[in-house]
Amino acid sequence: KQTTTRPNPMGILSRKATCNTHGQDSSYFLGWEEYEKNPYDEATNPAGIIQMGLAENQLSFDLIEQWLAANPDPASFKRDGGSVFRDLALFQDYHGLPAFKKALVEFMSEIRGNKVTFDQNKIVLTAGATSANETLMFCLAEPGEAILLPTPYYPGFDRDLKWRTGVEIVPIQCTSANGFQITETALEQAYLDAKTRNLKVKGVLVTNPSNPLGTTLTRPELNLLVNFISDKQIHLISDEIYAGTAFSSPGYVSIMEVLKDKKLEHTELADRVHVVYSLSKDLGLPGFRVGAIYSNDDRVVSAATKMSSFGLVSSQTQYLLAALLSDKKFTRNYIAESQRRLKQRQRSLRKGLEKAGISCLKSNAGLFCWVDMRHLLEANTFEAEMKLWKKIVYEVKLNISPGSSCHCVEPGWFRVCFANMSEETLELAVERLRMFVEENYNDVIPRSRSGHEMLKGLRKKNLTKWVFRLSYSSDREPEER
Amino acid sequence: MAIELEQQPKPAAVALSRIAVSETHGEDSPYFAGWKAYDENPYDELTNPSGVIQMGLAENQVSFDLLEDFLERHSEAATWGKGATAGFRDNALFQDYHGLKSFRGAMASFMEQIRGGRARFDPDRVVLTAGATAANELLTFILANPGDALLIPTPYYPGFDRDLRWRTGVQIVPIHCHSSNNFQITESALHAAYDDAVSRGLTVRGVLITNPSNPLGATVQRAALEQILDFAVAKNIHLVSDEIYSGSTFSSAEFVSIAEVLESRGSRHVDRERVHIVYSLSKDLGLPGFRVGTIYSYNDAVVTTARRMSSFTLISSQTQHLLACMLSDQEFTADYIKTNRERLRRRYDVIIAGLRRAGIECLRGNAGLFCWMNLGPLLKESTKEGELALWNLIVRDVRLNISPGSSCHCSEPGWFRVCFANMSEATLDVALNRLHRFVDEYRQRTGSS
Numbered sequence: 001k002q003t004t005t006r007p008n009p010m011g012i013l014s015r016k017a018t019c020n021t022h023g024q025d026s027s028y029f030l031g032w033e034e035y036e037k038n039p040y041d042e043a044t045n046p047a048g049i050i051q052m053g054l055a056e057n058q059l060s061f062d063l064i065e066q067w068l069a070a071n072p073d074p075a076s077f078k079r080d081g082g083s084v085f086r087d088l089a090l091f092q093d094y095h096g097l098p099a100f101k102k103a104l105v106e107f108m109s110e111i112r113g114n115k116v117t118f119d120q121n122k123i124v125l126t127a128g129a130t131s132a133n134e135t136l137m138f139c140l141a142e143p144g145e146a147i148l149l150p151t152p153y154y155p156g157f158d159r160d161l162k163w164r165t166g167v168e169i170v171p172i173q174c175t176s177a178n179g180f181q182i183t184e185t186a187l188e189q190a191y192l193d194a195k196t197r198n199l200k201v202k203g204v205l206v207t208n209p210s211n212p213l214g215t216t217l218t219r220p221e222l223n224l225l226v227n228f229i230s231d232k233q234i235h236l237i238s239d240e241i242y243a244g245t246a247f248s249s250p251g252y253v254s255i256m257e258v259l260k261d262k263k264l265e266h267t268e269l270a271d272r273v274h275v276v277y278s279l280s281k282d283l284g285l286p287g288f289r290v291g292a293i294y295s296n297d298d299r300v301v302s303a304a305t306k307m308s309s310f311g312l313v314s315s316q317t318q319y320l321l322a323a324l325l326s327d328k329k330f331t332r333n334y335i336a337e338s339q340r341r342l343k344q345r346q347r348s349l350r351k352g353l354e355k356a357g358i359s360c361l362k363s364n365a366g367l368f369c370w371v372d373m374r375h376l377l378e379a380n381t382f383e384a385e386m387k388l389w390k391k392i393v394y395e396v397k398l399n400i401s402p403g404s405s406c407h408c409v410e411p412g413w414f415r416v417c418f419a420n421m422s423e424e425t426l427e428l429a430v431e432r433l434r435m436f437v438e439e440n441y442n443d444v445i446p447r448s449r450s451g452h453e454m455l456k457g458l459r460k461k462n463l464t465k466w467v468f469r470l471s472y473s474s475d476r477e478p479e480e481r
Numbered sequence: 482m483a484i485e486l487e488q489q490p491k492p493a494a495v496a497l498s499r500i501a502v503s504e505t506h507g508e509d510s511p512y513f514a515g516w517k518a519y520d521e522n523p524y525d526e527l528t529n530p531s532g533v534i535q536m537g538l539a540e541n542q543v544s545f546d547l548l549e550d551f552l553e554r555h556s557e558a559a560t561w562g563k564g565a566t567a568g569f570r571d572n573a574l575f576q577d578y579h580g581l582k583s584f585r586g587a588m589a590s591f592m593e594q595i596r597g598g599r600a601r602f603d604p605d606r607v608v609l610t611a612g613a614t615a616a617n618e619l620l621t622f623i624l625a626n627p628g629d630a631l632l633i634p635t636p637y638y639p640g641f642d643r644d645l646r647w648r649t650g651v652q653i654v655p656i657h658c659h660s661s662n663n664f665q666i667t668e669s670a671l672h673a674a675y676d677d678a679v680s681r682g683l684t685v686r687g688v689l690i691t692n693p694s695n696p697l698g699a700t701v702q703r704a705a706l707e708q709i710l711d712f713a714v715a716k717n718i719h720l721v722s723d724e725i726y727s728g729s730t731f732s733s734a735e736f737v738s739i740a741e742v743l744e745s746r747g748s749r750h751v752d753r754e755r756v757h758i759v760y761s762l763s764k765d766l767g768l769p770g771f772r773v774g775t776i777y778s779y780n781d782a783v784v785t786t787a788r789r790m791s792s793f794t795l796i797s798s799q800t801q802h803l804l805a806c807m808l809s810d811q812e813f814t815a816d817y818i819k820t821n822r823e824r825l826r827r828r829y830d831v832i833i834a835g836l837r838r839a840g841i842e843c844l845r846g847n848a849g850l851f852c853w854m855n856l857g858p859l860l861k862e863s864t865k866e867g868e869l870a871l872w873n874l875i876v877r878d879v880r881l882n883i884s885p886g887s888s889c890h891c892s893e894p895g896w897f898r899v900c901f902a903n904m905s906e907a908t909l910d911v912a913l914n915r916l917h918r919f920v921d922e923y924r925q926r927t928g929s930s
Contacts, residue, residue, distance in 0.1 A: 017623040017786045091770040139501040287575040287798030303501040314797035315770030
């Protein structure tokens with residue numbers, strides 16, 4: 001115990017250290033904590049909490065493992081009978097391993113159906129997309145300036161984009177009225193909101209495919225965004241880390257493809273479009289910390305490259321992945337097979353949820369579904385959403401992500417991951433949910449009639465009930481985040 | 482809203498942030514001329530024997546064989562085990578910012594071994610970052626607000642100007658050290674720096690020392706460490722000790738870590754909470770490409786915050802796995818530490834002897850991958866310009882890329898940092914011969930002693 005009267009140095013940390021912008025004290029992490037205390041295990045803890053809040057791609061490791069078994073040299077620092085250990089150990093050039101950058105941009109191109117090509121001199125390697133997004137903020141905005149993000153968005157952005165940079169996020173409110181698509185009205189409203197808050201808007205950041213929606217941006221939305229940034233003279237960051245997970249129609253359209261189609265490639269506007277990529281989702285390698293910034297603006301590439309010193313990718317990892325991604329036979333097969341498996345798995349979740357009388361936003365990408373549980377809420381409030389979420393975590397024993405943590409403006413939506421567990425575990429999870437709904441709600445799960453018809457009729461009935469409640473109570477219930 | 486931009490001349494580009502366009506990254510400094518000269522004409526024993534010899538890169542290349550030998554004998558370190566595919570999967574998924582427990586434990590024990598067991602490190606206080614570059618910046622974000630100041634003894638590693646200041650907005654105020662007492666940090670220098678900062682309206686948040694010192698190549702004496710710690714306590718500020726060269730001390734006994742000072746004081750909480758140690762495997766193990774750094778803090782809030790912040794700069798789990806295997810083998814590490822020290826000492830002896838034959842004196846060093854050479858007597862004028870003129874001559878005519886003291890903010894002109902561990906012994910010989918010839922000719926020409 002202190003005997004002096006001097007102030008405790010613990011009190012003298014920076015504002016950044018003591019503020020809450022890292023977001024880790026939010027109730028969202030409660031689910032995580034509960035899971036850690038009681039994690040599901042098929043053999044040893046079958047009654048434990050099933051983790052459905054982790055957007056990991058665990059479906060295609062076997063393909064990579066097979067490749068590793070057939071190609072042992074790169075992981076062992078070997079090449080053509082010699083060792084590359086020494087050279088790699090010393091390689092800390094922030095320009096990155098040329099062979100890796102080449103393989104990476106070609107992979108990015110392949111994922112986009114080779115409709116666009118990327119220049120390896122315009123790509124900057126970073127320790128994960130987390131680092132890439134933060135670095136772009138440092139490059140494009142001053143502390144106190146703002147970036148517009150469509151809601152719902154990945155909760156991590158609150159930390160990644162704002163914490164150390166001092167940049168603000170102003171939401172572009174999207175709603176279920178049109179499947180949460182971005183509208184011109186919403187964009188303009190967000191811009192106005194920023195202005196009202198005295199914030200200078202520096203850009204728009206979209207995630208395409210979207211987390212948490214699991215949808216790809218439509219061409220009209222992409223065109224809208226191009227027009228918007230042109231009009232406002234601001235940047236557009238397209239976080240495309242889920243690009244390789246688009247598994248069904250309408251298919252994936254990258255912002256770069258749109259620029260190409262509009263013949264905007266070598267214009268000043270194209271200099272304001274930046275893409276973020278990573279191998280954490282498409283390849284399922286989050287532990288390897290491989291992210292990238294792609295920009296047409298030389299100044300951004302230059303500044304970001306220097307900044308990458310604070311988060312370089314291990315040369316050991318660059319070397320291994322250069323070999324993996326240079327193998328076109330592997331990449332071609334991997335991309336197709338991974339998408340096939342994701343499609344099948346998403347279908348399993350969707351069908352399982354249907355049996356529980358629960359529907360999802362129609363999606364064609366990602367590692368999760370955006371699930372509609374509005375009809376299960378006691379009230380159309382975020383308080384009710386939290387209440388339901390806690391029940392799902394503690395009683396149903398599923399850790400899913402509440403829409404409020406993603407800044408969704410409508411209560412009742414949840415993100416549920418499907419690619420980070422076995423098929424059997426997924427089946428168990430939806431069965432648990434089905435039982436929960438059956439035991440706690442009347443008339444939600446179809447009994448005798450054809451399931452689909454019953455569902456439609458019932459949902460309409462419930463919707464009407466809610467519409468009535470909404471108009472009665474919306475002024476009184478506070479929104480909860 | 483049609484877009485007709487392609488028909489008009491390209492409008493002025495939208496401005497980037499101040500940070501993006503500032504020069505605090507330091508890469509436009511005149512010192513890069515040395516690097517440029519090397520890049521354009523690099524020495525190669527066979528293909529370019531008259532090229533520029535790189536002596537400005539503090540890399541440790543003397544002990545790779547020991548690492549390569551280990552990898553030969555332990556292939557599972559690099560390959561997740563023979564046919565053990567589960568190993569790969571779990572490793573590839575592992576992105577927990579607490580880091581691989583086995584790796585944290587291995588780092589803690591490695592740090593203990595380096596200090597001859599004179600200090601203990603708790604693996605739960607080890608925070609992992611992608612290199613010491615990231616660790617130092619991260620700590621600065623945590624310990625200081627934009628506009629605040631850190632006190633750093635001169636001469637110091639030029640990279641600090643970028644690492645500690647660029648994105649953080651924090652300022653560096655130098656603690657001036659002089660050759661009169663072998664550039665050791667004195668109490669009066671500490672106070673002078675502090676007062677200097679205050680007079681400039683800056684809030685001092687901490688002192689950052691590098692021990693062993695870069696560029697001096699010498700350990701900080703125990704008495705000085707005690708003084709610095711007392712100073713930090715008195716001013717209620719932080720003390721960051723960058724100990725990335727700790728395993729490169731030529732003799733284990735000569736290195737005293739701030740951790741030892743804390744332990745020997747049986748220090749009070751109020752002493753400990755302000756101390757943070759930075760470490761890395763880039764120098765001692767010669768693995769800068771693998772990006773392995775760490776923050777060790779005695780302050781719980783700093784550990785927690787640093788861990789969360791490390792999300793921006795995690796170490797590849799593939800690399801953590803490799804190094805966990807390597808550093809957990811305490812027989813290997815003990816032998817490595819001992820052998821590495823001996824080889825560095827031998828190299829140091831060679832370069833010192835070679836320079837002495839050329840009539841050049843160096844600061845008495847006992848650590849690091851470089852020596853601190855005094856060419857003061859050769860300067861036409863004892864100024865920064867005089868130093869740079871001599872430096873340009875050495876880069877251009879002698880074709881050695883060495884680091885001028887002014888790039889390290891040394892207050893006395895004429896000192897140069899010369900690396901000796903990033904080349905073969907034969908190359909070092911060539912470099913020394915060239916320098917010898919140059920100095921002889923230069924002295925004859927200028928009539929200097």
